[in-house]
Amino acid sequence: MTHLAGAEELAALREAVRAVCVKYGHDYFVASSSDGSNARTFWNELGALGALGVAVPEEFGGGGQGLEALAVVAEEMAANGLPMMLIALSPAVCATMIKDHGSAAQKQQWLPGLADGSKVMAFAITEPDAGSNSHNISTKAVYEDGEWVISGQKYYVSHVDNSDAMVVIANAEGGPDQLPPGPKAFLVPSEVEGLSKTEIQVEIISPESQFSLFFDRVRVPAHAIVGGEKGLGVLFTGLNPERILSAALLNGISRYAIDKATAYARERVVWGAPIGTHQAIAHPLARAETRLAGARLLTLVSARAADRGETGGVAAAMAKVEASETASMALDAAIQTHGGNGMAREYGLSTLSGLVRLFRIAPVSTEMMLNHIAHKALRLPRSYG
Ligand SMILES: Cc1cc2nc3c(=O)[nH]c(=O)nc-3n(C[C@H](O)[C@H](O)[C@H](O)COP(=O)(O)OP(=O)(O)OC[C@H]3O[C@@H](n4cnc5c(N)ncnc54)[C@H](O)[C@@H]3O)c2cc1C
Known part of the structure; x- marks a missing residue:
């Protein structure tokens, strides 16, 4: 169910988020960028408040209030000195893809946790050789023996060290439904055999670290694809x-x-x-x-x-x-x-x-x-x- 938030609801949301943010403040944001905590306590408190799940449908534990409400949350976090880019990734990119295109099982598995902050997802599309031209990615997911086998490289994947899984964009080959060629979205655990991560040092203060990822025949189940042929x-x-x-x-x-x-x-x-x-x-x-x-x-x-x-x-x-x-x-x-x-x-x-x-x-x-x-x-x- 979606019931878009009205002005009063948005004002109350803004105030509730602000009240959490002022307890932490910008010094916490700065400290958590180097102390390894990834601002997870703050994130969890926002999740418990319901602020991270405002755009997730109510039947999956969210507020069903849409992106306007989630944008209010993000603006208020940043206005109080806590601009976590994770909010543009986990509850926005990943939860929206799963909400709009995921299977019933994927929605049940991921949306409640993304809504309450107990689960976090990263998003991996950028590749060193493709850059802004994401039509040119070369990471592949080949269907073998009932599984997708992913090989390739991604870089600048934010926060993957502190996430449960990621949405990986890869070119699919084959598959049970004989999918047309082209980029598809796959749900891949952040800790899985064949995946290695190397941190990229960047001159940015933020709780999210950046990683290069190497996929060496990473195996995920057939049902890990999101949205099938929609690509x-x-x-x-x-x-x-x-x-x-x-x-x-x-x-x-x-x-x-x-x-x-x-x-x-x-x-x-x-x-x-x-x-x-x-x-x-x-x-x-x-x-x-x-x-x-x-x-x-x-x-x-x-x-x-x-x-x-x-x-x-x-x-x-x-x-x-x-x-x-x-x-x-x-x-x-x-x-x-x-x-x-x-x-x-x-x-x-x-x-x-x-x-x-x-x-x-x-x-x-x-x-x-x-x-x-x-x-x-x-x-x-x-x-x-
Ligand atoms: C801190 C950080 C976090 C990031 N987080 C993520 C993440 O979580 N997941 C993820 O997948 N990626 C992530 N990225 C990658 C980011 O999305 C890319 O860096 C960005 O899309 C640009 O790609 P590129 O670096 O390869 O630059 P390039 O594509 O090599 O571009 C270099 C320059 O050329 C310009 N340019 C390229 N093509 C054109 C054109 N056709 N017309 C005009 N100008 C052009 C670009 O605008 C840019 O100024 C992150 C990057 C950083 C630095």
Whole structure:
């Protein structure tokens, strides 16, 4: 059952998430990126609250309230200094694919745990040689003796060290239903014979670590495929939620940065007046606030389109582009407002520099989003794929 949340429900959700977040704060986010805890306590508390499962149907233990509600959760986490990118992966990409295309058994096995946070999933599509061109992936799943045998390599798979399973995109060959060739989604346990993981060191502070994965004839059962012949359709189901949730996180980061900067600019006096008096300080913050208003609207429009079952790909792409550029701008203005303190860890701004920069590259780059907008909205000739 889906009953989309109304304004009062969303306001209550926002407040409940905020109340959990303020107990942890940005220092916890920073500490859990290096102490091996992966912010799991925080994640579990959000799960127990029902916040991670708001978009999961009620019959599987979720709130049935759609992506607009999940975007509220993500924005509020980030606005309080806890922008966990995992929310764009496990409850958004993976739960949506399973909800929309999984078998009855897959839904029963995974959705309740993804909803209450007790289960976590990673998502593995990117490959070193294919990069943004995911049509070109070479990881294969060959059907042998009643099982899928997966071989290949993925890189930059987030949080797989702290997940129960992952959705792996691989080219299927054969299979009981003689599937057409092309990429398909498979549910693969994170600990399985033949799978090795190597951590990639990145200059990002976040509880999620990054891994290269090598699949050396990893065997999964025939029923591990999600959505069978639908293939790319399953994949596309997950990509819009990822973009919308990334945009929501980025909007939260912009709010966090602008809030900190304006508080500082009201208090800090160096020439006899608060520095916020100077337009060189005020205008970048006012511009960031203006762009944030636009990015939030685009995020809302794209989330509502998804909840109505519309494609909404252009709106999601625009939301992702605007939110990521706005967050870069807002964070930069906030750091500049703080002067030297902008670089101090205790002020909690430069700690987000790597993460905010990342979101112009991943989960999909600005260039690829602009390609999509140019092709779909402007009907310019396609330059990719
Ligand atoms: C911290 C981090 C976490 C990640 N998490 C995950 C994850 O959990 N799962 C996963 O599967 N992947 C993940 N990724 C991978 C991420 O999705 C890719 O890095 C991203 O899609 C870009 O692919 P690429 O790095 O291969 O860059 P490339 O495809 O090599 O692109 C390089 C540059 O060229 C540009 N470019 C490429 N093609 C075009 C074109 N046609 N037109 C214009 N410009 C173009 C790109 O925009 C980019 O600027 C993560 C990456 C990072 C860094």
